[in-house]
Amino acid sequence: xxxxxxxxxxxxxxxxxxxxxxxxxxxxxxxxxxxxxxxxxxxxxxxxxxxxxxxxxxxxxxxxxxxxxxxxxxxxxxxxxxxxxxxxxxxxxxxxxxxxxxxxxxxxxxxxxxxxxxxxxxxxxxxxxxxxxxxxxxxxxxxxxxxxxxxxxxxxxxxxxxxxxxxxxxxxxxxxxxxxxxxxxxxxxxxxxxxxxxxxxxxxxxxxxxxxxxxxxxxxxxxxxxxxxxxxxxxxxxxxxxxxxxxxxxxxxxxxxxxxxxxxxxxxxxxxxxxxxxxxxxxxxxxxxxxxxxxxxxxxxxxxxxxxx
Numbered sequence: 001x002x003x004x005x006x007x008x009x010x011x012x013x014x015x016x017x018x019x020x021x022x023x024x025x026x027x028x029x030x031x032x033x034x035x036x037x038x039x040x041x042x043x044x045x046x047x048x049x050x051x052x053x054x055x056x057x058x059x060x061x062x063x064x065x066x067x068x069x070x071x072x073x074x075x076x077x078x079x080x081x082x083x084x085x086x087x088x089x090x091x092x093x094x095x096x097x098x099x100x101x102x103x104x105x106x107x108x109x110x111x112x113x114x115x116x117x118x119x120x121x122x123x124x125x126x127x128x129x130x131x132x133x134x135x136x137x138x139x140x141x142x143x144x145x146x147x148x149x150x151x152x153x154x155x156x157x158x159x160x161x162x163x164x165x166x167x168x169x170x171x172x173x174x175x176x177x178x179x180x181x182x183x184x185x186x187x188x189x190x191x192x193x194x195x196x197x198x199x200x201x202x203x204x205x206x207x208x209x210x211x212x213x214x215x216x217x218x219x220x221x222x223x224x225x226x227x228x229x230x231x232x233x234x235x236x237x238x239x240x241x242x243x244x245x246x247x248x249x250x251x252x253x254x255x256x257x258x259x260x261x262x263x264x265x266x267x268x269x270x271x272x273x274x275x276x277x278x279x280x281x282x283x284x285x286x287x288x289x290x291x292x293x294x295x296x297x298x299x300x301x302x303x304x305x306x307x308x309x
Contacts, residue, residue, distance in 0.1 A: 023152035029145035104166035106143030206234035246277030
């Protein structure tokens with residue numbers, strides 16, 4: 001009897017009444033918040049996965065990250081499923097299943113993302129904190145609007161079973177990810193490698209600016225000369241000390257000419273712990289082209305060019 005609303009109703013008028021009771025404003029809020037969460041998860045993960053595919057190197061023993069990156073990429077699916085299922089509301093059972101999905105994943109996501117936002121806030125990673133806070137807000141809106149929508153409908157004893165079934169699915173999906181998939185490891189490594197490559201781009205831009213204002217001298221001969229005063233204040237203090245995440249940045253200028261003018265330099269970025277903080281080493285020079293190798297050695301000008309994205 002508790003599952004009566006899942007079967008074909010005896011009266012079409014009663015059936016329509018049940019569905020028409022749905023509050024359209026709250027239902028719209030459910031769909032919009034679910035779609036926003038889908039985009040916030042899908043777009044960055046898709047770009048990251050595209051980056052991993054682009055950076056695929058047969059020499060790189062970490063190429064297996066292509067496989068490990070794919071299951072977390074699918075975490076957008078429950079939210080897109082909610083958005084898609086609620087495009088038509090002619091079936092009360094369909095609507096309640098979608099709302100149960102929204103409540104379960106909304107509460108789970110709100111808890112996880114809020115905890116993550118607090119963690120990165122304590123690390124003073126402000127940009128990531130803002131992004132995760134926005135994602136957490138979308139989860140809270142999804143949860144609240146789904147509950148409000150449900151209570152605008154006629155309720156049945158079978159609804160609780162539908163909700164419990166959706167909550168049971170979460171650990172069945174999340175626990176294997178947490179145990180089997182070293183997601184935090186490869187994501188942190190990818191972030192460190194991207195940060196190291198971006199650090200070389202920043203230094204290249206700083207060197208170009210330095211050379212414009214020091215035409216008699218040319219390029220800076222050390223990172224300290226590009227850093228905070230008494231340097232040129234073109235890069236931050238951490239980068240001036242040759243560090244970015246767990247990478248060591250080294251600037252090697254060529255010997256100056258007879259006019260004490262430095263016209264060339266090389267930059268390298270090496271992981272402090274190969275295989276843990278990163279597996280790619282990066283090389284650049286005054287051409288601003290970034291090159292990389294996945295082998296455990298110093299990068300050179302003969303290595304592969306790193307795509308911009």
